[in-house]
Amino acid sequence: MSDEASIIVDRRAGFRIITLNRPQRLNAFNEEMHVALRAALDDADADVACRALLLTGAGRAFCAGQDLSDRVHGKGPRRDLGQSLDRFYNPLVRKLRTLRFPVVAAVNGVAAGAGASVALHCDIVLAAQSAKFIQAFAKIGVVPDAGGTWLLPRLIGMARARGLALLGETLSAETAQAWGLIWKAVDDDRLMAEAGEMCAQLAAGPTIGLGLIKRALDAAETNDLDRQLDLERDLQREAGFTPDYAEGVTAFMEKRAPRFTGRRE
């Protein structure tokens, strides 16, 4: 399986598509894929021409979480899974959540275990109608990770989070949308087109402002109102000095579409 690249990066005008590419294992994470994905995210982040990202999976799955064939079976030596989180999953989640541009997940099929967490950390989650979300962790005796225990109650409330995490039941894309776990479920054959159009729209947006919106919403998860008001003031100050803000207001006054550059100067 290592003959083929474990991720594929497709560069489009203004955004990149990153495809998890281990379809024989439903795009489950092994070390190679972690390293490749991390490098691709760093590379996109460093490229000023990249203003949005689309994350999807090859074949019939989005991602089945950790590759369990890499884990011990039976009586062999036990592995420190905390180390795996420290080395791979936690840095991945931190990176995904702090990218300076929006990230869209196109969940093309099953998203299980850490694969579900990774999808749900993306800023906007589109899922094919046939996609499923599974908190598979309890079925093998581990804890929802990659931020799953933090995300789930915030997105769908504690009762549903407990049910999903403890029972490991399969959630359809339709129910995921109805519960507010994801943005939208779309027809399977429209998924990539809709996700691509959304990324193109985001990539033409005021990138710095969009990044500041991400920061504000993330901070709102933990801030009280007082701190959040202060943060909004600080971020608004930063937004107000961007050329895209000047362009946005000018375009509005001139009754034309804005031409945002996403640049600081």
Ligand code: T3D
């Ligand atoms: O370890 C650490 O570092 C700690 C971090 C843990 C994070 C985690 O993600 S823990 C949770 C790991 N993931 C799972 O437990 C999910 C395991 N997979 C499944 O439950 C099922 O495969 C699915 C529900 C996702 C899909 O079911 P189905 O029936 O559509 O497909 P399948 O037949 O089960 O799988 C197809 C193939 O993919 C199959 O291989 P084969 O028989 O064709 O050679 C299957 O073994 C393989 N596959 C699926 N998921 C994984 C996998 N191989 C390795 N690891 C997987 N996670």
